Every structure is written in structure tokens, then in C-alpha cells.
Amino acid sequence: MSKINHCFTTLRQKARTALIPFITAGDPEPEMTVPLMHALVKGGADIIELGIPFSDPMADGPVIQRASERALVHGTSLRDVIAMVADFRKDNSETPVVLMGYLNPVEVMGYLPFADTSANAGVDGVLIVDLPPEEAGSLRVSLNQKDLDQIFLIAPNTSEERLDMICNLARGFLYYVSLKGITGSDRLDVDSVKEKLQRIRTRTDLPLGVGFGIKDARTAAQLGKISDAVIIGSALVERISAFNGKTDELPGVITIFLSSIRHALDAV
Amino acid sequence: MHKMNSEAGTAHLYRSDMAVQLPDEAGHFGPYGGRFVAETLMGPLEELTVAYKRYIQDPDFLAEFDDELRNYVGRPSPLYHAKRWSEKLGVAQIYLKREDLNHTGAHKINNTVGQALLAKRMGKNRVIAETGAGQHGVATATVAARLGMECVVYMGSEDIRRQAINVFRMKLLGAVVVPVEAGSKTLKDALNEAMRDWVSHVDNTFYIIGTVAGPHPYPVMVRDFQAIIGREARQQCIQQTGRLPDVLIACVGGGSNAIGLFYPFIGDRNVAMFGVEAGGEGIETGRHAASLNAGSPGVLHGNRTYLLEDKDGQIIETHSVSAGLDYPGVGPEHAWLKDSGRANYVVINDDEALAAFHDLTRTEGIMPALESSHALAYATKLAPETEKDRIIIVNLSGRGDKDIHTVATRAGIDI
Numbered sequence: 001m002s003k004i005n006h007c008f009t010t011l012r013q014k015a016r017t018a019l020i021p022f023i024t025a026g027d028p029e030p031e032m033t034v035p036l037m038h039a040l041v042k043g044g045a046d047i048i049e050l051g052i053p054f055s056d057p058m059a060d061g062p063v064i065q066r067a068s069e070r071a072l073v074h075g076t077s078l079r080d081v082i083a084m085v086a087d088f089r090k091d092n093s094e095t096p097v098v099l100m101g102y103l104n105p106v107e108v109m110g111y112l113p114f115a116d117t118s119a120n121a122g123v124d125g126v127l128i129v130d131l132p133p134e135e136a137g138s139l140r141v142s143l144n145q146k147d148l149d150q151i152f153l154i155a156p157n158t159s160e161e162r163l164d165m166i167c168n169l170a171r172g173f174l175y176y177v178s179l180k181g182i183t184g185s186d187r188l189d190v191d192s193v194k195e196k197l198q199r200i201r202t203r204t205d206l207p208l209g210v211g212f213g214i215k216d217a218r219t220a221a222q223l224g225k226i227s228d229a230v231i232i233g234s235a236l237v238e239r240i241s242a243f244n245g246k247t248d249e250l251p252g253v254i255t256i257f258l259s260s261i262r263h264a265l266d267a268v
Numbered sequence: 269m270h271k272m273n274s275e276a277g278t279a280h281l282y283r284s285d286m287a288v289q290l291p292d293e294a295g296h297f298g299p300y301g302g303r304f305v306a307e308t309l310m311g312p313l314e315e316l317t318v319a320y321k322r323y324i325q326d327p328d329f330l331a332e333f334d335d336e337l338r339n340y341v342g343r344p345s346p347l348y349h350a351k352r353w354s355e356k357l358g359v360a361q362i363y364l365k366r367e368d369l370n371h372t373g374a375h376k377i378n379n380t381v382g383q384a385l386l387a388k389r390m391g392k393n394r395v396i397a398e399t400g401a402g403q404h405g406v407a408t409a410t411v412a413a414r415l416g417m418e419c420v421v422y423m424g425s426e427d428i429r430r431q432a433i434n435v436f437r438m439k440l441l442g443a444v445v446v447p448v449e450a451g452s453k454t455l456k457d458a459l460n461e462a463m464r465d466w467v468s469h470v471d472n473t474f475y476i477i478g479t480v481a482g483p484h485p486y487p488v489m490v491r492d493f494q495a496i497i498g499r500e501a502r503q504q505c506i507q508q509t510g511r512l513p514d515v516l517i518a519c520v521g522g523g524s525n526a527i528g529l530f531y532p533f534i535g536d537r538n539v540a541m542f543g544v545e546a547g548g549e550g551i552e553t554g555r556h557a558a559s560l561n562a563g564s565p566g567v568l569h570g571n572r573t574y575l576l577e578d579k580d581g582q583i584i585e586t587h588s589v590s591a592g593l594d595y596p597g598v599g600p601e602h603a604w605l606k607d608s609g610r611a612n613y614v615v616i617n618d619d620e621a622l623a624a625f626h627d628l629t630r631t632e633g634i635m636p637a638l639e640s641s642h643a644l645a646y647a648t649k650l651a652p653e654t655e656k657d658r659i660i661i662v663n664l665s666g667r668g669d670k671d672i673h674t675v676a677t678r679a680g681i682d683i
Contacts, residue, residue, distance in 0.1 A: 058569070104567045108580065153308075157308065177306075
């Protein structure tokens with residue numbers, strides 16, 4: 001059983017919703033990423049999504065775009081990101097880590113070297129935003145060889161046929177994009193998310209995570225009631241970018257912010 | 269004239285004898301092309317593909333498209349025998365396909381008319397576009413005004429600064445021009461931003477991509493709307509000279525004017541094809557936009573193709589004196605034509621393109637766009653080397669009025 005599956009099984013037994021924070025590796029600087037990952041765990045993260053910086057993040061809003069730009073100023077490469085996970089694993093062997101990013105850096109590294117290096121570093125899952133299942137065949141072969149879970153997105157406008165195809169291929173969990181838009185948008189409609197999640201539930205036993213546009217503890221709590229996992233990205237990255245105190249105080253601030261979401265989720 | 273136009277018209281969009289029947293159902297040209305986008309765009313792209321396949325075979329749609337090309341765009345564009353320039357260069361006979369004479373001054377309008385008519389059929393009343401030099405933005409704003417549609421154009425803030433006249437032109441036409449501040453603030457970033465707009469407004473919005481790149485069906489759809497260039501040129505060449513040309517030359521940024529000229533000749537094995545990329549200050553300086561000559565395969569903007577990227581897979585900034593060629597990728601069909609050997613891709617530097625600009629202006633009284641000047645410059649290299657009376661067709665994809673400030677600045681003149 002993969003670490004991600006194990007995580008969700010345990011949480012289900014406790015009737016607890018998974019909290020999945022997203023940060024971009026290398027933001028605000030590469031040395032901060034591993035301390036921030038530990039800070040997220042301390043704040044109640046069950047799984048960590050670690051963003052691979054990319055020069056052209058087409059599906060992301062301005063907040064995560066700028067996080068990529070900050071990370072790229074320091075030259076943060078895919079190999080650096082994987083090395084950060086290995087570093088994180090020195091002190092944490094439990095919390096699953098999912099790499100999330102765009103295909104081109106993975107293409108350049110090569111699918112098998114990517115899967116091999118990631119698995120050795122302790123990565124558990126991979127979500128490539130611009131790789132729909134139709135084009136994902138050869139990467140899937142490499143990821144499967146190394147027992148890495150390939151995670152797919154489902155959107156509000158995903159057709160029934162595609163839903164079946166995605167449910168058949170996905171591993172780990174399904175990432176439901178809660179709105180038609182980019183990350184960090186503010187048009188989230190909880191009722192329509194609920195209806196779509198019910199439709200997906202009739203087709204799969206995979207855990208359902210919800211992300212895109214979750215800004216605060218209140219929305220997180222509402223979505224926590226109807227999903228297995230809540231993903232917090234832009235709201236968290238916004239706090240990292242707005243922080244202007246001493247760098248070594250940032251992890252503490254992030255722990256406090258995530259704890260507020262954790263408490264809201266657990267209070268439901 | 270009328271007879272020629274109807275024979276070269278859109279009814280022959282699919283030539284059954286075409287030697288190469290690409291792309292496949294999923295938009296692949298060999299290993300290139302495809303559909304690499306986030307899940308939210310998969311539905312809209314499928315909807316677009318279905319509508320495109322339907323209307324491209326629909327007689328009413330094709331008749332309307334033909335009529336717009338003839339009476340609004342001003343087609344067919346002439347195939348002009350540049351006799352004085354040919355004589356000056358040597359033994360070859362050079363013919364110019366005069367896309368600069370189209371309404372709005374470039375080939376871009378062929379495609380924007382096609383896509384806007386399709387948008388109307390699909391019930392979308394808002395069109396968006398990305399633009400670099402502003403030619404595609406102007407062409408989109410023009411058809412939006414013509415059809416009474418809302419129009420938003422995304423443009424890098426750096427390009428807005430460089431192309432102030434085209435920005436004002438778009439505004440006069442009623443379009444909203446949105447400056448893009450992300451990344452390198454140029455065409456690639458404008459494309460990212462237009463994609464983000466489309467994801468957020470898919471229900472009422474049609475995204476008019478200006479080149480033969482992007483996720484399927486854009487590369488094939490834009491090709492089919494631009495192929496009128498090559499169909500006319502093929503027929504005009506036969507009428508004027510009694511035979512097919514020996515050589516085709518076109519500039520390649522994303523590659524829409526080049527594919528438009530090349531595609532109807534792909535089955536004519538004896539017709540050589542040269543795509544000319546922007547060498548900027550020289551390939552060796554790293555300041556260029558020659559993705560086929562100096563790039564490597566990767567995935568950007570929804571398709572797999574040759575890209576200018578660093579060792580970590582990050583897209584790098586490009587440079588060319590002509591903003592329209594300043595793009596780090598290239599259409600996937602060009603990537604395929606390169607690998608298959610059917611077309612050749614060569615490089616012309618800024619200085620060579622500028623020399624050709626002045627040369628054609630003085631010799632033929634035709635002021636070419638700096639993009640097209642790259643193709644012309646390659647003709648000046650090739651012409652002296654070919655056998656006597658070889659026929660070379662150069663796609664004169666746009667007029668040079670938009671570039672006079674750049675040309676003046678390079679010459680140290682303040683106008």
C-alpha cells in the first residue's frame with residue numbers, strides 16, 4: 001500500500017479530513033523549503049504538495065506565478081526540488097509528498113530518471129497539471145515501475161466518459177478543481193462542488209481532494225464536510241510572499257496559519 | 269479571376285490525394301503536437317474540435333468564409349513576379365505572394381476571419397487573442413468589430429511599449445488591450461494569460477490563437493484557414509509560368525504563414541521548402557528565436573514541439589528585430605516537417621533581414637514587414653546558387669509600415 005493510500009485509510013478511520021497544503025519549492029528561497037515543509041506538518045498537514053517551479057505556469061493565477069518566478073531567480077531546478085524532498089525525509093518518513101508541476105522540466109529530465117530519482121528521494125505521488133490522461137501513457141509506465149502514484153485533476157466540466165477514464169487510471173487520490181478558472185480565483189460555489197463530488201463518488205472509491213480557490217478556514221471547513229481532502233495553495237503562498245519579517249520566523253507564521261485551517265476542519 | 273478563386277476556394281480544403289494526412293485524430297504530427305493542457309480545457313477543446321470538423325465540411329460555412337476572404341480581406345492576393353529584383357540577384361525568377369495586400373496588411377486576417385466565423389456558429393460572443401507585434405491582435409479586433417463581438421487582446425507590456433501604434437489601432441477598433449506583466453512580458457506570456465482567461469470564461473468565450481501552435485485542434489485549424497495562401501500560389505504559378513515552382517520560402521515564428529504556403533505543396537515532392545527562422549544577433553550569441561535550428565523538443569502552450577529552453581526545461585527569452593518572430597516555440601507540423609526532411613529550416617540574422625528590407629523597398633517599391641524580410645533575405649542567398657530560370661516563391665506575409673520606427677532607430681534616425 002502506498003503511503004498516500006495508508007494516509008487516507010488512517011484518516012478515514014478517524015473520520016478526519018486530510019489537509020494538503022501546497023508551496024512552491026524554492027520560494028522564497030531554496031534554503032527555506034525544507035523548514036517550511038516541517039512547519040506545514042507541525043501546522044497539521046497530512047500530505048504536502050510541493051510545486052516544481054516553471055517559467056510558464058499556464059494554469060496558475062498571479063500568486064503562484066510569482067512564487068515560481070521567485071524560485072527561478074534562485075535557479076531552483078527539478079533536481080533541486082527532488083533533493084529537497086530527500087532532505088525533508090531525513091527527519092520525516094511519514095508525511096506523503098506529492099510533486100506538482102508542469103511537464104516540460106520532467107520531459108527534459110527524462111521520465112524514467114525522474115521517476116527513479118523521485119522514488120529514491122522519498123516522493124510518493126506526482127501531479128502534472130498539463131498532462132491529461134490521453135497523453136500520460138508513457139510517464140505512467142515509468143511512475144508505476146517506481147510505485148509512485150499518478151494523480152489526476154477532475155474539472156467541473158469533465159465529461160462522464162472522461163470521468164470514467166480518469167477514475168480508472170488515477171492512483172492515490174483525485175484532485176477535484178473546484179471552479180472553472182485558475183488557482184487562487186474567488187468564484188468558488190460550495191453547493192455545486194458538493195453536487196459534482198456526489199457524482200464522482202458513484203464511480204470511484206478513491207479519496208476526493210478539493211482545491212483551487214479555497215481562501216480561508218470557513219470555506220475549508222465547508223468543503224471538508226463533503227470531501228476527503230482540502231488543498232490550500234494560493235492562500236498559503238500569499239502569506240509566504242507577504243511576509244517581511246526575519247526569514248527564520250517564517251516557518252512559525254506558516255504553522256500558525258495552517259493550524260487555523262486544521263482547527264476549522266476538525267471542528268466540523 | 270473569379271474562376272480561379274472558386275477553384276482555389278475552401279471546397280478543396282481537404283485534398284484527398286494529399287501525400288501526408290496528418291495530424292492523427294488526437295492532433296499528433298509524429299511525436300509532436302497533441303493536447304497538453306489542464307483538465308479544465310479538455311472539454312472546451314473537444315467542443316471546439318467537434319465544431320471545427322463539422323463546419324469545415326459545411327457548404328454554408330465554407331461559402332461564407334470564401335465570401336469574406338474575397339470581399340472583406342481582398343483575396344486572391346497577387347503572385348507578383350519581382351523582375352527587377354530577380355535580375356539584380358542573379359538567375360532565379362522570384363515571385364512574391366502578396367499577403368501584405370490583404371486587409372490589415374498581413375496574412376493573419378485569413379485565420380481570424382475563419383475562427384471568428386466559427387465562434388459565431390458556436391454561439392460565443394466574446395473573442396480573446398494573444399499578440400506579439402500586434403498584427404494578430406489587430407486582425408482579431410478587426411473581425412470582432414466586423415461581426416459585433418466583444419474582444420479582449422492580451423499583450424506583453426514590453427511589446428505594448430514597442431508597438432504603440434498597433435495598440436492604439438486595436439483600441440480604435442473597440443478591443444480591450446490587457447497588458448501582461450508576467451515573465452518576459454512578451455508573446456509567450458500573453459499566450460499564457462489568454463489561456464488563463466479562456467479557462468475562466470469558457471462558456472461565452474472563443475480563444476482565437478494566431479499561429480499554428482497550441483493544443484489540438486489549433487495547429488490543424490489555423491493551417492487549414494491559412495492554406496488558402498498556398499492553394500492560390502500553386503494555381504497562380506501554374507497559370508503564369510505553366511509549371512510548379514521549384515522553391516518556396518517563408519519566415520517562421522510560430523509558423524502560420526509558412527504552413528499556409530507549404531501545406532498545399534507537401535505532396536509535390538519536387539518543390540523544395542525553406543522555413544526561415546529569426547537568427548537575431550546570431551545563433552552563437554544566444555540572442556535569437558530559432559527554435560528549430562537551436563532548440564530541442566519539449567512541451568509548451570499545449571503541444572510538444574521544438575523549444576528554446578535551458579538545461580532544466582525552463583523556457584528562455586528570445587530575441588529578434590521582428591516582434592512577430594520573437595517566440596520560443598514553433599508549430600508542431602514544422603517540427604514534423606523538419607524531422608521528416610520534407611522542409612528545410614534555415615536562419616537569417618537581424619542585419620541580413622534589415623538589408624533585404626531596404627533592398628526590396630528600393631528595387632521593387634514594396635516595403636516588406638521585418639518578419640517577411642527574413643524570407644526575402646534567404647532568397648537573396650539562394651538565388652545566385654540555383655540553376656537558371658528556377659522559380660522561387662517567397663511569402664511576403666505582411667507590409668512593413670508597422671516597422672518603420674524600428675528601421676529608423678536601427679539607422680540612428682529619429683522620426
